[in-house]
Amino acid sequence: MTKQAEQILQTYFGYQTFRAGQKQTIDHISERHNTLAVMPTGGGKSLCYQIPGMALDGTAIIISPLISLMKDQVDALQALGIPATYINSSLTPGEQQTRLNDIKSGKYKFVYAAPERFESSSFMSVMKRIPISLIAFDEAHCISQWGHDFRPSYRSIIPNLSQLPDIPVTVALTATATTDVISDIQGLLDIQNDHIVKTGFERANLSFHVVKGKDKPTYIRSFMAEHRDESGIIYTATRKQADALCEQLRKRGFSAAKYHAGLSENERKEAQTAFIHDEKTVMVATNAFGMGIDKSNVRFIIHYAMPMSIESYYQEAGRAGRDGEHSDCILLFSPQDVQLQKFLIEQSFMDEGSKQNEYRKLQAMMNYCHTHGCLTSSILAYFNDKEAASKSSCGHCSNCLNRQNRVDITEEAQMILSCVKRMDERFGVSMTAKVLKGSKSSRIQQFGLHRLSTYGLLSAYTEKEITERIQFLVAEKWLATADGKFPTLKLNQNAADVLKGKETVWMYTTPIPASEPEDYQKELFESLRELRKRMADEQAVPPYVLFSDATLKELSR
Ligand code: ADP
């Protein structure tokens, strides 16, 4: 089919050549192998099923998690003169019926459907009667409870699909590349190892930065002043933060729109359109914004707070620079962000196992914020992109750019590692910092930790500075953490070499975080209170409390 695929690419889509992974995916599909395509955001996953969908007889059914996403895709296909439609809850029952009739008559090559459709008998009866060319699971990580956006309705499609007489081939597409998620998708959709197409995850035009110890609003204002006409997205952790920041920016004359689940559908639509059409340059939003947004000239993504996982971070940050031009992804870190994420995990309705899993992902995210190694490599290593990660230095992330001043902290590291060992590896970061500081806290006395030989060894440092160093040792894998809300510290094997003086531990000059600005703390506290209240009201659970509304639904069954 290669020749035909190329022809379709050129005549219908107007592109000359395939991008990495596209041809291979299309080949597998045309040979009727169930296929999983793992490619970064903006990598061109849609074409992977759209081209076979055009080439094969029958109708391609695409399962998609978001109404806005379906609409965009269908609009794009229709604009190219390709018969496509969608069917979801945004249509009236009358419209749904009309479309179902048209689908039955074979009018469409592509039908986008929400996962819930497969529970509807009228939809299923049409599906049973038409020739289907392929079934595609877009954003396929939604099928996996290990993914960052699990939707039970995605998973329950599978038994319903088995009622269909003939599905020639199934294709799954995602930008999430963690092994858990991949093997989950593989198992559920019966995909052989040979039919997983995984492209490199590196987005060489993105420069990653972690910024610590800065007053966030001030940082953003000065960044924006330097990038006045550039399009960008600022992700906040809460709706309240989004409101406040957008307001501030507008007051200072910036062209800002906002987007979060607390706004009406109309307000959201307007904001989105204004941003996409460059009428507003920045979008201040919660993570409710962005899935499926195909805006090519986004020059920066700023995270006002640390997200819950590297998967979420890379997906959100990956919305920058789809046109291949240089773009910046900046994460503004403060220790309070960790508290917020822990709170969200605790408050969610996940079972213990899932919570542990979330804590593990959170720890990886924290490690990203604390490492002094290359940020790009650190992300790629997380996604098991070994080849790219082994390059060890991208040369343009904030850590690579900050290589001038190396400090030997081997001695401090030895003190910290031996303190952890002497505490029998039963305590976490904060108690370890307290012991090394020589804190008079009653809990120290209670556990008899003031009698340890490491007590007060680092009394010249502040507790915060000690904490920073411990977290650095965790991020650099000298120390490990157990999973959970209060993870205990353990020594990794290589720590022995540091203790024996066989290894030198280098830290690059990171500015020691200035104490958090007070107004930020206050703001965060209020956001937390607001959240608590909202959860108590049992109204909408915020979208970033992952799995929770899903599990909620299950509970109420
Ligand atoms: P993904 O779903 O992987 O995030 P999309 O399928 O939305 O990415 O594609 C991102 C952009 O890349 C789209 O604007 C698409 O038209 C474009 N694109 C896809 N394939 C090619 C190609 N072979 N050549 C040029 N542009 C492409």
Ligand code: MG
């Ligand atoms: Mg896509």
